[in-house]
Amino acid sequence: MANRGGPAQRPNPQTQGKICQFKLVLLGESAVGKSSLVLRFVKGQFHEYQESTIGAAFLTQTVCLEDTTVKFEIWDTAGQERYHSLAPMYYRGAQAAIIVYDITNMDSFGRAKVWVKELQRQASPNIVIALAGNKADLANSRAVECEEAQTYADENGLLFMETSAKTAKNVNEIFLAIAKKLPKNEQASGAGSTNQGRRLQELDGSPKAAGNCCK
Amino acid sequence: MNEGDLLQRAAEERANIVNKYARGREEGAQIDPWEDPSFEIYHVTDRYGFIHDQRVPQRKDTKEVQLERERAKKWLKMRKEWEQHKLSADKLRRRVYKGIPESLRGTFWSLLLEIDTLKKQQEGKYEEMRAIAWKWSPDIRQIDLDVNRTYRDHLMFRQRYGLKQQALFNILSAYSVYNREIGYCQGMSQIAALLLMYLNEEDAFWALSVLVCDKKYSMHGFFIQGFPKLVRFQEHHEKIMNKFLPKLKKHLDRNGVDTGLYTLKWFFQCFLDRVPFRLALRIWDVYLLDGERVLIAMAYNLLKLNRRQLMRLGMDDILQYLQIRMERSEMEDDVVIESLQRCMEELKKAKLDYPGPPPPDELPKTPFGTFTEPTFEQKVGRRTSELTALERVATESVVLRRQQTEEQLEMDQLSPRPPGTTSNGHHRLSHISGSDGGNLGDQGSKFSFDPSIDDASSLVSRRSLADTSVTSTADLSVFSSVTRSHAQDNSLDTHSNVSDDSGPRAITPTATPRALTPQPTAPSPDVVRIYVPYTSPQPPSPCRQNGDLPPRSLPCPLTSDLNKIRIKVDNNSQEEQTPIVEHGLIKPFQLNSPEIDLK
Numbered sequence: 149m150a151n152r153g154g155p156a157q158r159p160n161p162q163t164q165g166k167i168c169q170f171k172l173v174l175l176g177e178s179a180v181g182k183s184s185l186v187l188r189f190v191k192g193q194f195h196e197y198q199e200s201t202i203g204a205a206f207l208t209q210t211v212c213l214e215d216t217t218v219k220f221e222i223w224d225t226a227g228q229e230r231y232h233s234l235a236p237m238y239y240r241g242a243q244a245a246i247i248v249y250d251i252t253n254m255d256s257f258g259r260a261k262v263w264v265k266e267l268q269r270q271a272s273p274n275i276v277i278a279l280a281g282n283k284a285d286l287a288n289s290r291a292v293e294c295e296e297a298q299t300y301a302d303e304n305g306l307l308f309m310e311t312s313a314k315t316a317k318n319v320n321e322i323f324l325a326i327a328k329k330l331p332k333n334e335q336a337s338g339a340g341s342t343n344q345g346r347r348l349q350e351l352d353g354s355p356k357a358a359g360n361c362c363k
Numbered sequence: 364m365n366e367g368d369l370l371q372r373a374a375e376e377r378a379n380i381v382n383k384y385a386r387g388r389e390e391g392a393q394i395d396p397w398e399d400p401s402f403e404i405y406h407v408t409d410r411y412g413f414i415h416d417q418r419v420p421q422r423k424d425t426k427e428v429q430l431e432r433e434r435a436k437k438w439l440k441m442r443k444e445w446e447q448h449k450l451s452a453d454k455l456r457r458r459v460y461k462g463i464p465e466s467l468r469g470t471f472w473s474l475l476l477e478i479d480t481l482k483k484q485q486e487g488k489y490e491e492m493r494a495i496a497w498k499w500s501p502d503i504r505q506i507d508l509d510v511n512r513t514y515r516d517h518l519m520f521r522q523r524y525g526l527k528q529q530a531l532f533n534i535l536s537a538y539s540v541y542n543r544e545i546g547y548c549q550g551m552s553q554i555a556a557l558l559l560m561y562l563n564e565e566d567a568f569w570a571l572s573v574l575v576c577d578k579k580y581s582m583h584g585f586f587i588q589g590f591p592k593l594v595r596f597q598e599h600h601e602k603i604m605n606k607f608l609p610k611l612k613k614h615l616d617r618n619g620v621d622t623g624l625y626t627l628k629w630f631f632q633c634f635l636d637r638v639p640f641r642l643a644l645r646i647w648d649v650y651l652l653d654g655e656r657v658l659i660a661m662a663y664n665l666l667k668l669n670r671r672q673l674m675r676l677g678m679d680d681i682l683q684y685l686q687i688r689m690e691r692s693e694m695e696d697d698v699v700i701e702s703l704q705r706c707m708e709e710l711k712k713a714k715l716d717y718p719g720p721p722p723p724d725e726l727p728k729t730p731f732g733t734f735t736e737p738t739f740e741q742k743v744g745r746r747t748s749e750l751t752a753l754e755r756v757a758t759e760s761v762v763l764r765r766q767q768t769e770e771q772l773e774m775d776q777l778s779p780r781p782p783g784t785t786s787n788g789h790h791r792l793s794h795i796s797g798s799d800g801g802n803l804g805d806q807g808s809k810f811s812f813d814p815s816i817d818d819a820s821s822l823v824s825r826r827s828l829a830d831t832s833v834t835s836t837a838d839l840s841v842f843s844s845v846t847r848s849h850a851q852d853n854s855l856d857t858h859s860n861v862s863d864d865s866g867p868r869a870i871t872p873t874a875t876p877r878a879l880t881p882q883p884t885a886p887s888p889d890v891v892r893i894y895v896p897y898t899s900p901q902p903p904s905p906c907r908q909n910g911d912l913p914p915r916s917l918p919c920p921l922t923s924d925l926n927k928i929r930i931k932v933d934n935n936s937q938e939e940q941t942p943i944v945e946h947g948l949i950k951p952f953q954l955n956s957p958e959i960d961l962k
Contacts, residue, residue, distance in 0.1 A: 178549070179508040197515035199636075200508070202550045203627035206682045221679075228505060228549040233589055233754035237623070237761055255744070 165215030170330055172220045173239045175263045176248035177256040178227030181282040184313035185248060186224045189323055194314050201226045204238055211320075211327055218327040220244075239267060244276040244326045249297075251281045251310060252289045257297065264304055276329050278307035278322055285312040404518075410465070411640055412518040412560065435464040438471070445474060459652045460700055462645050469561035475651040476573045478566050488732055489537060489565045495734050496536035501741040502547035506535045509552040520556060530564040531556055538571055541732050545575065548586035550631040557635060557647070576727060579654035584725030585631050589753030592725045594760045596630050596658065597622045599718040601764070603663050606713065611670045613775075616768045618678040623761050625685045629665075630658050638665070638689060642696045649700065656707070656717050664706040665689070668699065724753065 174182040183198050183205065190209045205224045210217055223238045225231065239245060245267055249260040260279060267277055279301045281292060294310055301308030307325050311318040364372070386392055396402050406418040410428075441458065444450040463471045473479065482489075496503070510532045514520045519527035534555050539547040554574065558567035574580045584592025601622050604612040615621075628637055634646050650657045666673070669689065673681055710716035750758065 178505060197512045199512050200549050200552070202553075202631060205686065206624070206679075208679050226549055230548050230586075230588060233750050233757045234761070236758050237765070240762065 165212075165217060166332075167210075167217040167219060168330070168332055169219045169221060170244055170327075171223070171242040172244040172246065172326065173223045173225065173242045174246050174248060175225055175235065175239070175267075176227060176246075176280075177250070177253075177259040178229075180227065180248045180250040180253070180256050181313050182227060182246075182248050183224050185246070185280065185282060185311060185319060186222055188313040188316055188319045190222070192316075194316075200228075203231065203234065209323070211324060213324070213327050216332060218330070220323065220327075235266075236270060239271050239275075242271060242275060243330055244278070245271065246278045246280050246322065246326070247306075248280045248282050249292065250283050251292045251294075252283055252286050254291045257281075257292045261300065264306065268304075274331065276307070276326055277305075278309070278326050280318075280322055281308075281310040282313060284310040284317055285314045408518060409640075411644075413514075413640065414516050414518060414521065431462075431464045431466075434461075435466055438464055438467045442467070442470065442474070456652065459648050460704060462696070462700070463648045465644075468644070468648070471648075472558075472561055472570065472651055473566055476570050476577075478562075478569045478573070481569045481573065482565065485569075485732070488541075489568050492537040492541045492732060493533050496533075496540045499734075499737060500536050500539045500546075501737045501744065502539040503536060504744060505549070506532060506539065506547050506552070509549060510535070513552040514556045517556070517560070519560060527556075527559055530559055530567070533564060534559070534568040534571060537568055538575075540734065541572065542575060542583075542727065543735065544727055544729065545583065545586045550628075551586060553632050553635050572731075576731065578720065580650075581655060581721050581725065582631075583727055584721050587725075587753075588751055589755075589757040591753065591757065592721065593623075593627060593630060594757055595718060595722075595725070597626055597761070598764070599659060599715070600626055600662050603659070603710065603715050604666070606715070607663065607709070608666060608670060611666060611673060614674055615681065616772055618676075618681055620678060620681050620685075621761075621765050621768065623764070624682065626662060629662050633658060634661060634665075636690060637685070638699075639692065639694060642694055642699060645696050645700050646703075649703065653707075656710075657703075659718060660707040660710055660716065661703055663710065664699070664703045667706065668694075668702060 174186060176182050178200070181198075183201050184194060186205075186207055187193050187195065187198065190207045201224060203226055207222045207224065208219060209222065210219045212218075223242070225235060225238050245263075247260045247263045247267075249256040251257075264277060264279070267275060279297065281294065281297050297310075298308055300306075307322065307329065309318040309322045309325070311322055313319060383392070388394070397404075403418075404414065407415045409415065409419050438458070441450055441455070445455075459471075459475075500506075510528055511523065513531065519525075520531065522528065531552065535547055535552060538551075538555075539545075545551075551571070555567060555571055558570045562570055575582045575586070581592065584590075584595075601612075604615075604622070628635075633643075633650050635643050637643075638646070646657065646661055669684070673684060676684060707716060
């Protein structure tokens, strides 16, 4: 095991810590803002007319967590139902998932629950799942109450935040919260097909995941 | 108005205009922005109508445009010959490969697709479908979402609810009820928009219809549930890669870049958004002439032309290269298309140019244009969480293919290296010198373009939304990070500036990570994988012609018996013996009974 993933093991001169890689997948109904969340997180940009994602897109972004550098390998997927059959290929082996819904669209919240169920059934047992209620800037036309989503998230052990790719609200925060919650040690690795990203010493007392949007 | 009034009005108008010129541009002069050459849109719009972030470089392509104008005369003559049925196929082919002049592209696209004939045969059908769609189409919602974000950086589609957005909405809606088996699939909106750049609304509808159901293009199989044609084409593409670009293929495999990752958009949209737009148009010219084999050849062509760059990159950069950089690269269109022709010949010689006619599951089953009322579920947009049988086949095929690749990599690493292959997993630049397939004629020739990927200034950003292609891009993946145990360090972008030389060499990939690593926690179903060569109980399907090797154990939907899995174990084939992974060793797995039925 010690010889795996050489590059990631080298000390990072900036943090003197270790580098961890995680595969993260974004799922959710069409046009809820999956690509926009990623674009905001990775490039700090927002496009009003974000093109639809055909198939999926791949991006990476690195965040620093105390002495650890966490590199996310992000798979952004297509939202149309037709592409559902391809989803298992993306979440296969993923250590984290963000399931996105649109707070102005109740259907998309229902769809998010279906994704949660599917991941709980099919993905790696230790996958860290975050629920993102996106388009929080459109709170005027809200259709999904924050409390309702929070309750659902609590019941299912999900991280939860309301986000806005447009205003950048909670975007970095949700990725950071995931990074904090991800196991950084070997033993805790998911039973998925990959062991990447878990070759670190335990991060003692990693702070509890932040982010309760309801306040 | 009487004569006096008219005279007076004319006089006033004249005086008004004269006055404007007399005053010139002094203060108070009323000049609409569009009247001045400084009007920004003139400068940021390219000749195809795309609006850019920055000003478009002053027509460096004037020469090209002039040449095209000259050629347009020949094309006008050709059109006459076509109408009189005197046009030779050879001449047409030669000229199309040189590119249809922009001014006549629409004309010749309709001729190639024989739209007029179709339109006459089905007169009134389009309006009928459109009317039905407005009332009934269950896909309206998705279509609306996508029209609102299709080529918004193009002059035609920039205005919300503008004329071309209306047209785009109309043809997609009409098509969604015309062909109920597809309805609407994401990916079609860009195709329809491209057609609308050159054709009017109804013609674009019929053009879309030809692309989907004519056997030359057969896009039906791409867009229906389960994407059966995608799976088949990906398999075929892999075959080509293994034969002609084996080193690149291994390199991609090791980096977890599966075929499915980059081919989806290439095949679904015939390279739109994955190569510079002007090159995409050239590819479309050829595609409309020669049909689906162009997809196969062009996919090979692109990888062949870019193989040197790709061999130097790790996973992140390979994907970045295929998703974004290639679209912004300065490829010489003529060079790429000439190379495409050579690729087509090469594949033809190897009998790999055509993946064969579509098998039954890719073909439409119900006649087009017949209206049936949508079901309640469709009407209210209720979604099923269960996959259909066809979709499951797609899922399994692609996951299985990835698993096979992983197994293969593991086998390579465990077994003594066969001569002539490099299977040690090191990604040293020295490998690049041994470039792919010595049988390729033009290796290292001046025809390999180099988009000088490190030179940001040479990247032309086509669109104002250019950067969104980062996320709007890519394709399906069956990626698993297992194979990335050798991922290169150059992928660690911003936060790591570790020097390159300590990177890949530090890895000692002597054995497969998974096989050597007992899972510390809950044993995963992933740990042991059993592969059994699959043989269809049916006679060989008609799709496997052309001297293709028999398909390597990917499941095909069995039309008759969907609930039964038939496994046949072929004990004779050493290579195909099912490996079982146990404590890091691969043992041959044998069954006494050569055939078992699983129910």
